[in-house]
Amino acid sequence: MNTGWLSLLWFLAVLALIPVALWLLKRTPLAQGAGTPGVMRTVAVLPLSPGQRLVTVEVGSGEERRWLVLGVTAQQISTLHTMAPQADAPAAAPPAPASFAQLLRQLRSRD
Template sequence: MNTTWLSLLWFLAVLALIPVALWLLKRTPLAQGAGAAGVMRTVAVLPLSPNQRLVTVEVGSGDERRWLVLGVTPQQISTLHTMAPQADAPTAAPSAPSFAQALRQMRGQRD
């Protein structure tokens, strides 16, 4: 076999292994931050405008657990308030119907 073909074959093999390596890396503890799982979670999100929202996150574990109320804009994230975790986390408000659901509902009313 010609060395050009052999080089081309190795090049294609390396290109094929890149997505496989990335897929495997996503499923290892290295990709998740090694031990950071369960240390932070989003409690609630309140959109204020298309570019601004209030986000409540829970950080820490055990006695060190705290809720942070954050103001989030495209330019920065600011801590607005820090408080002890509440016993009853706010429940998510019912979301608006998706476009497909709204379209089905409109077709049903028209028929």
């Protein structure tokens, strides 16, 4: 095999390995911040407009845990309030309305 074909083969092998390496990186603990488990987590998010939202974040661990209520925009993040963590998580959002397919099945089953 001449060197031109060998170079092309290596080039194609490297191109094929790039998506594989990216896929593996997404699934390893390195991509998920494994060095600091449990130090920060999002408690709740409330969208206010397309570019603004309120975010409640829990930071710290043990007795040092705090909840931060943050105002988040495209330009900045502002701390609005700091409080002790609540015992109960915020109430879950109400269940989503039935999909069109479910409503259609219900209507057909009545007949």
